[in-house]
Amino acid sequence: PVLRLLEAQLQDQRREHEEEMEAMRNHMDLMQEELENQQQAFLQSLQLSPEVQVELGLQQEITRLTNENLDLKELLEKLEKNEKKLKKQLKIYMKKVQDFEASQTMVPAERRPHERNMQVAVQRKEKDFQGMLEYYKEDEPLLIRNLIT
Numbered sequence: 519p520v521l522r523l524l525e526a527q528l529q530d531q532r533r534e535h536e537e538e539m540e541a542m543r544n545h546m547d548l549m550q551e552e553l554e555n556q557q558q559a560f561l562q563s564l565q566l567s568p569e570v571q572v573e574l575g576l577q578q579e580i581t582r583l584t585n586e587n588l589d590l591k592e593l594l595e596k597l598e599k600n601e602k603k604l605k606k607q608l609k610i611y612m613k614k615v616q617d618f619e620a621s622q623t624m625v626p627a628e629r630r631p632h633e634r635n636m637q638v639a640v641q642r643k644e645k646d647f648q649g650m651l652e653y654y655k656e657d658e659p660l661l662i663r664n665l666i667t
Contacts, residue, residue: 563571653661 563574566574
């Protein structure tokens with residue numbers, strides 16, 4: 519029984535290996551075909567005049583830049599949508615804070631001394647922020663470069 523189980527496992531592994539080898543052969547054939555096509559295109563481009571070569575190079579670069587621009591536009595739209603969502607959330611939270619502050623002013627003064635002490639404690643925990651991001655000074659050039667791009 520153990521020998522049969524091991525034999526079955528070995529046959530399964532052999533079959534998987536053969537399937538992988540076949541898939542790799544197919545992939546290699548496709549890559550070989552693509553390489554031949556690229557070599558043909560390269561040889562044809564060498565036979566063209568320098569002006570036509572430059573024009574083809576420019577067309578390829580234009581295509582690449584167009585695709586890159588489309589990707590960037592898609593990313594921009596995504597970021598704008600996220601910004602709108604965050605602005606809505608901010609408005610909701612601002613409204614909640616205003617409502618909370620309004621309800622606090624209605625509470626009698628004798629019931630608020632404890633709350634005033636808590637507020638002071640929270641104020642002591644606050645830091646002196648110069649912006650919305652916290653970062654190390656040595657990361658500043660990288661941060662600036664990322665913000666620009």
